[in-house]
Amino acid sequence: MSPTFLSQAMTVARRDVLRERRSGEVLWVTLPFGAVALLLIPIAISTDTLTLRRVGVGMFWVVVMLFGVLIAVRRTTADSTAQRDMVALTGMDPAAVFTGTALANFLLLLVFETVLGVLTVVLYDIDLSGAQWFPLILVLVAVGLALLGTIAAGIVATGRSTAALVPLIVAPMSVPLLIAATQSFEGLRLGKSILTWILMLAVIALVLAVAGVLSARPLQETG
Amino acid sequence: MTTAKPHSSSVWPWYAMAIAGIVTLVASFVAPPDALQGELSRILYVHVPAAWLAYVSFGVTMIASAAYLWKKDLKWDRIAAASAEIGVLFTGMTLVIGMIWAKSTWGVWWTWDARLTLTAIMFFVYLGYLALRRSTDDLEARAKRAAILGVLAVVQIPLVHFSVVLWRGLHQTPSLLKPASVDMDTPMVITLLVAVVMFSVMYVAMMVKLVELGKLEEQVILSELSSRTPVAGSAVTAPSLGGDA
Numbered sequence: 001m002s003p004t005f006l007s008q009a010m011t012v013a014r015r016d017v018l019r020e021r022r023s024g025e026v027l028w029v030t031l032p033f034g035a036v037a038l039l040l041i042p043i044a045i046s047t048d049t050l051t052l053r054r055v056g057v058g059m060f061w062v063v064v065m066l067f068g069v070l071i072a073v074r075r076t077t078a079d080s081t082a083q084r085d086m087v088a089l090t091g092m093d094p095a096a097v098f099t100g101t102a103l104a105n106f107l108l109l110l111v112f113e114t115v116l117g118v119l120t121v122v123l124y125d126i127d128l129s130g131a132q133w134f135p136l137i138l139v140l141v142a143v144g145l146a147l148l149g150t151i152a153a154g155i156v157a158t159g160r161s162t163a164a165l166v167p168l169i170v171a172p173m174s175v176p177l178l179i180a181a182t183q184s185f186e187g188l189r190l191g192k193s194i195l196t197w198i199l200m201l202a203v204i205a206l207v208l209a210v211a212g213v214l215s216a217r218p219l220q221e222t223g
Numbered sequence: 224m225t226t227a228k229p230h231s232s233s234v235w236p237w238y239a240m241a242i243a244g245i246v247t248l249v250a251s252f253v254a255p256p257d258a259l260q261g262e263l264s265r266i267l268y269v270h271v272p273a274a275w276l277a278y279v280s281f282g283v284t285m286i287a288s289a290a291y292l293w294k295k296d297l298k299w300d301r302i303a304a305a306s307a308e309i310g311v312l313f314t315g316m317t318l319v320i321g322m323i324w325a326k327s328t329w330g331v332w333w334t335w336d337a338r339l340t341l342t343a344i345m346f347f348v349y350l351g352y353l354a355l356r357r358s359t360d361d362l363e364a365r366a367k368r369a370a371i372l373g374v375l376a377v378v379q380i381p382l383v384h385f386s387v388v389l390w391r392g393l394h395q396t397p398s399l400l401k402p403a404s405v406d407m408d409t410p411m412v413i414t415l416l417v418a419v420v421m422f423s424v425m426y427v428a429m430m431v432k433l434v435e436l437g438k439l440e441e442q443v444i445l446s447e448l449s450s451r452t453p454v455a456g457s458a459v460t461a462p463s464l465g466g467d468a
Contacts, residue, residue, distance in 0.1 A: 151375065155368045160358045168354055169372065172347040173379055176386035183390060196389065204382055211378060215371045218292065222364035 005096045012092075012100025017107060025074050026108045034067040034116050038123055049125055056124025057185040064113055064181075065145065065174045066167070071108050072149025073166045084157065084220075094216035098150060102212060106146035113138045130188030133198075137184050140201035144177045145170075147208035154212075154219045176204055233435070236428035243421040243428070247272075250421075254414035266324045268414055272422035274317040274342070280310030280426065281349065281377060288373030291366055297441065300366035303373050304356055305433035307349050309426060314346040337391045341384050348376045360444050 020026055041059050042052055087097060117138065120126055152169040156162050180200045187194035247268065257264030287303035290296075321339065322332045333339070352372050359365045 155372050156355060156358060162358075165351070165354055165358055168347070169351040172344045172351065173376075173383075175344050176379070176382045179386040179390045200382075200386060200389075207378065207382065211375055215375070218367055218371060222361075222367045 005093055005099075008092050008096035009100040009103060012097050013103040013107075014100075016101060016104030020074075020104070020108060026071055026112060030067055030070045030074070031112055031115055033070075034063050034112065035119055037063045037067065038116065038119055042123070052124040053127065056120055056126045057189075058182050059124070060116060060120040061141075061178055061181045061185075063116060064109075064141070065178050066171065068109050068112060068145050069149055069152075069167045069170045069174075071112065072105055072146070072153045072170070073163050079157070088220055094220040095213045097220070098154065098212050098216040101153075102146050102150040102209075105150055106142050109142040109146050110138065113142055127189055129191070130194075133184070133188055133194065136198065137181060137201070140198065140205060141177055141181045143205045144201060144208060145174060147205060147212050148173055148177070151208065151212045151215065154215070157219070176200065180204070233431060236431045239428040240425050243424040247418045247421040250414045250417045254411055255408070257411070260328065263324065263327050264411075266320055267411075268418040270317060270320045270324065271415060272419045273313045273320065275419060276422050276426050277310050277313040277317055277342070277345070279423075280306045280313060281345065281380075284310060284349075284352075284373045285377035288370040291370040292374070297362065297366055300362075300370065301434045301437035301441075302430070303370065304353075304437055305430050307352050307373070308433055309429050311346065311349045311353060313426075314342060314349070317342060318346060335391065337384075337387045340387050340391075341380075344383055344387075345376075345380065348379075352376060360448060362441055362444065 038059065041055075045051065045055065088094075117134070121128070148170055149166065152166045152173075153162075155169065156165040180197045184194045184197040184201075187197060251265045251268040254265070254268065256262050283306040284303045287299045287306060291299035291303060318339075321342075325334060326332050352369060355372055356365055356369050359368075
């Protein structure tokens with residue numbers, strides 16, 4: 001990997017993070033939206049502490065998967081075709097643009113997961129057994145979801161109904177991530193080994209990273 | 224003055240579909256009822272071929288998508304799209320028929336069986352594929368984007384399958400809802416094979432018609448786009464005499 005590739009990717013990531021700092025879309029819109037969802041679920045299911053403790057982790061991951069997609073869509077709806085053309089004309093490596101975008105999405109998703117995770121522990125009285133594994137699981141899921149969201153956002157970039165299409169594409173494809181994430185926590189709760197699930201999260205991230213880098217150039221060519 | 228030649232469309236697929244449908248229906252009713260499940264077992268002759276063809280359809284979509292990315296020929300895109308449409312149809316049919324059978328046999332519409340869950344996920348993934356195709360009129364962009372999703376969708380199937388199987392492996396298998404081991408008599412096996420062959424004929428016939436339709440659709444999109452494209456000088460209006468009317 002050449003330094004140029006890395007510096008290009010970092011430039012794109014910095015741009016996306018800076019854009020988020022200015023707009024505050026994730027921090028002030030998506031994050032509160034996810035928090036509201038976590039508040040609504042007990043009202044709909046049950047406010048019994050035992051029930052909430054049992055379903056809490058699952059609900060947290062469902063909210064992360066469904067609302068986290070909005071973080072990937074955010075960039076797609078913000079970029080116009082002219083902006084994408086301009087980036088292409090600068091001669092930047094499409095794979096570096098993809099990597100940078102995915103990196104920014106990853107950082108934003110990690111913040112999103114962490115804040116909602118703390119809120120879930122508070123609201124649902126979550127069992128904290130095996131808490132030393134939580135950061136690794138959160139990071140791996142954020143990597144997988146960021147890559148998946150970035151690929152999907154790239155695929156639907158210039159079409160109609162972009163904001164609705166990305167979640168439709170990402171949600172069913174995020175099933176392995178959802179299963180691995182929830183079962184990791186279930187394994188920790190039951191005191192079982194979670195290495196299979198950690199490995200699965202890593203494999204998913206690897207497959208998506210390869211797919212994203214390989215598809216970056218053909219996707220850029222479509223405008 | 225000459226009249227425009229009407230678009231030639233093959234008629235045989237319609238006959239093939241009708242014949243295949245009738246043969247499947249007749250074979251399903253000629254086969255003896257199952258000793259345990261009775262008449263309900265006839266669902267098998269539609270459910271199994273539909274599920275089989277759903278997987279074949281998505282496999283063809285993947286191969287055609289990869290071929291498009293390699294050759295950049297819209298013919299492959301039309302094949303991929305047609306096969307995905309048929310795949311979604313057969314997957315939907317598999318799910319609905321499976322649910323009817325499950326309700327009658329196990330007492331519930333849905334069980335979280337690994338294969339069932341995988342089929343439902345595939346249904347939505349390819350629904351997304353079809354929705355993506357409807358999101359743009361740019362034929363090249365549509366083909367390329369759909370091709371990438373068509374390949375990615377199949378690449379992720381082993382991941383989904385493996386995760387779902389592992390997930391179900393953690394839980395106790397249903398005791399009351401567990402299906403009995405299937406031991407089929409020869410007439411039933413023959414009927415099932417006939418149904419699979421007939422469904423395959425239907426698939427080929429539907430592919431021919433849908434690929435034809437895809438080509439016509441492309442022509443319509445192109446003619447609409449060309450009618451919208453401004454011609455040189457269209458922004459210039461003809462000079463008119465000034466003064467109050």
